Amino acid sequence: MAGRDDLGACAELVRRGDPDRFRAAMAARPSARGVLFPLYAFNLEVARAPWVVSEPMLAEIRLQWWREALEEIAEGQPARRHEVVQPLARALDAEGARLLDTLVAARRADLERAPFADEAALWDYLDATAGTLHWVAARALGAAEEDVVRAAGQAQGLAAWLSAVPELEARGRLPLPDGRGEAVARLAKEGLGRLGQARKRRAAVSREARAALIDLAGSAAILARAAAAPARVAEGRLAPNPLRERLALIAAASGRW
Structure with missing residues (x-):
């Protein structure tokens, strides 16, 4: 340590x-x-x-x-x-x-700073970055199934990426392979699906390794907002309210990410 x-x-x-x-x-x-x-x-x-x-x-x-x-x-x-x-x-x-x-x-x-070729390329990037970060943390802390941790990490990575869209665009990046509302909503729903599948297999992540997933707090709410109202992404209005965010953090800290 x-x-x-x-x-x-x-x-x-x-x-x-x-x-x-x-x-x-x-x-x-x-x-x-x-x-x-x-x-x-x-x-x-x-x-x-x-x-x-x-x-x-x-x-x-x-x-x-x-x-x-x-x-x-x-x-x-x-x-x-x-x-x-x-x-x-x-x-x-x-x-x-x-x-x-x-x-x-x-x-x-x-x-x-080139745009991603398609959604698959974006998911590959999210897995290599957020997915890998969560997996390295989890395996250092305790026993866990890699595919479960990576799926959860990909969802967290997408939530963070969507939240950063306005800043990335201001810096000259085209962060989304398709910025149309229906495409953004589809992407967010895919993120919710990956998170949901990971949650179903929560037991495959030991109590010790679950600390690596506390930062998922708020990710589901962000993805749900993007799926329901994709215009919020470009407007930078994805963050959940502070009380809901605090409750999500408490839940994630107890292992219910």
């Missing part, structure tokens, strides 16, 4: 950059935070790499740096002196590091 100082640095990064996951990690038992905060801090650093520099080549260098750091972790080499890499190395095994490398590779799609 990460040391206290390392964990505090990761937690602060997540608190400032990904408040939803910060609340999810804080709702988890303390022993799980040594896995969740380093993973969430890593994910934040990688996710924003294509957006914080003006030149794609500089973003490519940033992503390559993370791939090399993960390769060193996978090979059992000493972790780089970095506020996220060192606690991340303590949270991962070799397979976990290799899985995260696929997440970094998937983020290269954000460098070109």
Whole structure:
């Protein structure tokens, strides 16, 4: 597990950059935070790499740096002196590091900022990013069925992606393969379907591993809003009300994600 100082640095990064996951990690038992905060801090650093520099080549260098750091972790080499890499190395095994490398590779799609070819390409991206993040967290925490965790992670990833559409468009990205209302509604319904299938097999995720899925809180409500009124996506009006969001977090923390 990460040391206290390392964990505090990761937690602060997540608190400032990904408040939803910060609340999810804080709702988890303390022993799980040594896995969740380093993973969430890593994910934040990688996710924003294509957006914080003006030149794609500089973003490519940033992503390559993370791939090399993960390769060193996978090979059992000493972790780089970095506020996220060192606690991340303590949270991962070799397979976990290799899985995260696929997440970094998937983020290269954000460098070109080209639209997804079709819905299948978007789902592949969501699985490689959100699906992989949830699976790495779950397998580090306890026993779980990979396909269940990945399906839940894909749904959470879609909810987050739809919520980010206005910002992505403002940054020059075409985030949806088809922005028409009926296509957006269909996509959201597919996300609800994947989440529903994962929920039916909730028992395949151990109590310990369920901490990796607390950040699903609110995802179902977001997807339901997008399915019922797809215009909300472009308008940035998908967030559930604060009380409902709090209740969803409490439920997810108790294992009813």
